[in-house]
Amino acid sequence: MTDAPAPPAQPRSTAPVHPARVRRILDRPETPGPVLYWMHREMRATGNWALLHARERAAARNQPLAVVFCLAGGYPPAAMSHFAFMIHGLAETARTLAAKGIPLMVLRGAPGREVAAFARETRAGLVVTDADPTKPKRAWLADLLADADCPVEEVDARNVVPARLVSPKAEVMARTLRPKIQRLLPEFLTPFPELTPQDAPWPGPAPRTDWPALLAEFSTPQPSFPPGATMAAATLENFLREGLPRYADARNSPLEPAGSRLSPYLHFGQLSAQTVALRVLAANAPVEARTAFLEQLIVRRELAENFCLYVPHYDTIDAFPAWAKATLGKHATDTRAVLPDDQLEAGETPDPLWNAAQRQLLATGHMHGWLRMYWAKQLLPWSRDAETALARVLRLNDSLSLDGRDVNGYAGAAWSIGGVHDRPWPERRVFGCVRSMTASGATRKFNVRAFVERWTRPSLI
Ligand SMILES: Cc1cc2nc3c(=O)[nH]c(=O)nc-3n(C[C@H](O)[C@H](O)[C@H](O)COP(=O)(O)OP(=O)(O)OC[C@H]3O[C@@H](n4cnc5c(N)ncnc54)[C@H](O)[C@@H]3O)c2cc1C
Incomplete structure (x- = not known):
């Protein structure tokens, strides 16, 4: 925005x-x-x-x-x-x-x-x-x-803006969706009315839920994300105080992340993005920080919804744009160091940064947003083809991430492997013109060694 x-x-x-x-x-x-x-x-x-x-x-x-x-x-x-x-x-x-x-x-x-x-x-x-x-x-x-x-x-x-109203078709990228959202925001970004109580009793029989028995069927939730609307609200308040003021500068640093960590609450609908947006707008934080956050929360999130709404095979390589299919096809025979699934799952690849990101995911059910892009892209040269790489990103993300199985994950995976919502970049091995990300690029953004150490020492895992 x-x-x-x-x-x-x-x-x-x-x-x-x-x-x-x-x-x-x-x-x-x-x-x-x-x-x-x-x-x-x-x-x-x-x-x-x-x-x-x-x-x-x-x-x-x-x-x-x-x-x-x-x-x-x-x-x-x-x-x-x-x-x-x-x-x-x-x-x-x-x-x-x-x-x-x-x-x-x-x-x-x-x-x-x-x-x-x-x-x-x-x-x-x-x-x-x-x-x-x-x-x-x-x-x-x-x-x-x-x-x-x-x-x-x-x-x-x-x-925030209803997906079918904002656009009747799959949008090419954030740049094409953003003005459509901005035009409609004043009409839709409004406070919620109170839910009024009801007096009328439910007529007839109704299934009774034994909540203690139901809860006992499921393991205790992961301590890194305590569930429920109250904890979602507390996480939001903490972010408004601690993370939002630094969001524009520090959101891409996995070491001292300024991200909200709200995605599991948003994914399971325990918190509304509209509530978050209204609180952020009213928060005492620099306008650049609020704008950068709302870009992710509204434009990028609603672009992902648009993708899954209008692209029927959003979780396959059929969803990739023609230029990406062509360039990946041209590089299909480039040599690759294919790694087996169990080595990936255990975080035992030759790349220490990738392993650290994977271990963070295994330990907490969450991976930092910048690393998610890097982590997904590395699967392309480690897989026999783009189709396998995409399937691996989705399987690992959906089975390990608390916020997985979400439109954001399908759009993020398709962006990483297939250039969806992106443009062609200078040609490279295996990736062709799909944007690549390197470990040396990461060292320019944050202290990679410290991050690797944090997620390698067993006491912190
Ligand atoms: C390969 C890959 C897989 C991903 N899988 C998921 C997933 O399964 N579930 C998920 O919610 N997000 C996913 N994302 C998007 C993004 O990485 C996460 O939303 C973000 O890391 C969540 O952390 P946060 O709540 O602290 O984000 P913040 O930076 O605090 O952002 C606030 C909210 O904005 C939205 N948002 C942020 N970044 C993006 C983005 N790039 N695209 C769409 N919405 C965004 C999310 O709802 C997020 O909770 C994925 C991205 C990639 C590249």
Whole structure:
């Protein structure tokens, strides 16, 4: 962003949900009956446009609202620790909703089918759900639409500016999306209204959730990221004080990172990016710092959403631009030092910086943002071709990163290996004209030796 936009004038809005956030994706005859909000991406009780829309629709129909969450048997390649973070965060959301008189019910099984069956059983008049362009969620949604017999509405509560409104097509790069976002920000970057409590009791039977038993099924969450909305808010406040003022200069230094570490909370929907943006705009920090942060939080994050929304095979080399496919093809026969998967996973490659980054990821479930680019790009010369390199980035990132399985990860991997959202650079071995990054480049940015030492000494791992 070229300038941080002015903060909105009013402290708290009572405006209803902007209609451009809402899309009716299944038209069925309107019937009376309760409203269900199927929460699967935005797992929070505050600052959630989808929940606010569902509450508004329930109030207008004089019907009760319930939130349903369906725990799928698996979500490959998510790890147990990722489920633990999600479920512990959801327990807090359930408590906050209960205090507003809104029940959160946990179903189990194939999510789309289970939610459709529950909607039928409870004679729901409307299902509201989160928009999500990733493939597993599209499949869940298709199941819901195949089985549901009431109308279904999808709400974009992830993006500050709704992704379908800001652009109807895949954007080439940040430069092409940025002005479109900036034009619409004043209309959408508004404070959230309060979620109003409801008095109407839920009619009929409802599945009771034994939270202690459910939480006991999952391991204790990783200590580096304590889950839930309260911890997300605390992390944000800490960043506003400590990291934001240094963000413009220090965000690319993995040694004393100025990053927010908010990505797991944003990924699991325990915190809204819009809330973060509003707090950053009002923060006492240099305008360059606020602008640099909002560029990542809004433009880059919403570019990633645009990528997954409009590029059907966003996780394959088909997503690469023509120039990148051509240059990678030209260099396909360049000699490479191919490394096996287990050597990569253990962080035992010939590159100490790469190993240190991998060990940071293994130990904390997080890798510094600048290193993520370097780490991903090194997989190209260590893999037999670009397709394998991309698959390896995605497998490692999605299985080890707490914030993995996210549109940002798919865009970041495609940028690193396939020049997506980038331009051609001077030609080099293996990479062709795809931008490369070197260990010597890293030494110009930060003290690589100190970083390597930090993540090599066993006492700190
Ligand atoms: C190979 C690769 C894989 C990545 N995988 C993921 C992933 O799985 N999940 C994920 O959330 N991000 C991913 N990113 C993007 C970025 O590295 C992380 O968002 C960032 O490191 C998270 O740390 P932070 O919250 O401290 O970021 P901050 O610097 O504090 O930024 C604030 C927020 O802005 C957004 N953001 C920052 N950088 C980017 C970016 N380059 N693209 C899109 N959004 C951005 C994120 O939501 C982030 O939490 C990946 C990048 C690369 C190159």
